[in-house]
Amino acid sequence: MDAAKTPHADGRGVLIVRNARSGTAVIRSDPAATFGERLPAARVHELAEDEDLAEVVAAAMESDAAPDVLGIYGGDGSVSRMAHLARRYHRPLLAMPGGTFNHFVRALGVDSVDAAIDACEAGSTVEVGVAEATADAGDPVTVLNVVSIGAYPELIEERERRTSLGKWLGGVVATAAALRRAEPLTIVRDGRRARVWSVFVSVGRNDPDRVATMQRQEADAGALDVRIHHARGSKVRAFASLAFGKRSAAVLRAVRLFPRDADIERLLVRELELHVRPEPGHPSVFVHDGELEQRGPGGFTLRCVAVPRAVTVFAPPREH
Structure with missing residues (x-):
């Protein structure tokens, strides 16, 4: 045109x-x-x-x-x-x-x-799939990349409490504080209970080697790619799983700090419902596309649904 x-x-x-x-x-x-x-x-x-x-x-x-x-x-x-x-x-x-x-x-x-x-x-446009995330009886929100519970949202919550320190220094202090007080949380899925460090729900299929799937990999996403990090390793492994880049993840694997494959459960589903129960004294939060959402004490129910071809976005033509 x-x-x-x-x-x-x-x-x-x-x-x-x-x-x-x-x-x-x-x-x-x-x-x-x-x-x-x-x-x-x-x-x-x-x-x-x-x-x-x-x-x-x-x-x-x-x-x-x-x-x-x-x-x-x-x-x-x-x-x-x-x-x-x-x-x-x-x-x-x-x-x-x-x-x-x-x-x-x-x-x-x-x-x-x-x-x-x-x-x-x-x-030039592309039809993009999204996820809809709903906490308890709240209104659904549109998610473009990922929804997360556990270690990453707690890290973001710690960082937001330290905004006066600036993003870089606040992030360093928040990471140290979150690592010190980190505890697994309990989820219930399909009637089964599990203790986990984190759950990442990515919009569309994602890199199978990653735990923290922060960036989507495909445009028209009709599924949710879920990574559940079961709490069978140390706190250090829990935070090592938040390595977002391939290079940093490779380094952590080389020094045996990255979570073991046996500790990561991978699911590809159209929808997911989790009952989330943090430990007493820990925030009841989740993150979607970097945005922190606070819930009431005692936990919440999180439901995510894949919605294919949900929004038209201007983008360069895709190579075939």
């Missing part, structure tokens, strides 16, 4: 919400000039600290010039929230990397703001 003739080539009908707080530990160039040059007709809204993304989008959808495309510049958490709204309003998603890791957009081949705009100008 000729980019000059696509409906949104100049940004007409596009709402871009910019979450400037995403990826604050990463030095990035200001995308405002790129938006102005390449999408001059787009409406760009900078999300204030006290603003809610859903309210900003709702107001735009109720206006006389409701957007045809919902765009977001931010990290995985911001992108997943906008994907949820894109599903609600039946709009395509323009997702631009503006966070620390940008797991979702990288999996689709969108490695820069320009790459996302190129796809928008060309009208």
Whole structure:
């Protein structure tokens, strides 16, 4: 398709919400000039600290010039929230990397703001599968990468308590604190009880060698790839399992700190229901796409369901 003739080539009908707080530990160039040059007709809204993304989008959808495309510049958490709204309003998603890791957009081949705009100008889209995660009787949330319980959410909870130290130092202190107080939690699945260090529920099939499946591997995901790390090893192994890169995982395997294959249970399912019971004094939390969710004391029931072809996302054509 000729980019000059696509409906949104100049940004007409596009709402871009910019979450400037995403990826604050990463030095990035200001995308405002790129938006102005390449999408001059787009409406760009900078999300204030006290603003809610859903309210900003709702107001735009109720206006006389409701957007045809919902765009977001931010990290995985911001992108997943906008994907949820894109599903609600039946709009395509323009997702631009503006966070620390940008797991979702990288999996689709969108490695820069320009790459996302190129796809928008060309009208190049992909139908992306998601997961819906529901805790107890709450509303379902859209998940693009992974849902996790156990060691990783406790690490994130510890880090958020230390935001005044900065992301890097806060992360180091949080890791030491989480390692010191870590305890297995209890899950019940299909009537069977187990003591585990962590559970990762990935959207779509993932790398079979990983425990912490933080980045999705495929676009149209119709299944959940589950990794259950049973509590048969040490705390050190529990936190070693959070090695997100292949290189760091390989080093930990070489020095025999990575969890044993026998301790990792792998499942490929359409849906999963877990009753989660943390130890007394430990937080009742889970994480989805880097976003921490607090639940009431005593645990909660977590249900995840795979939803294929759930949202249309602008992305480069896939190689076959």
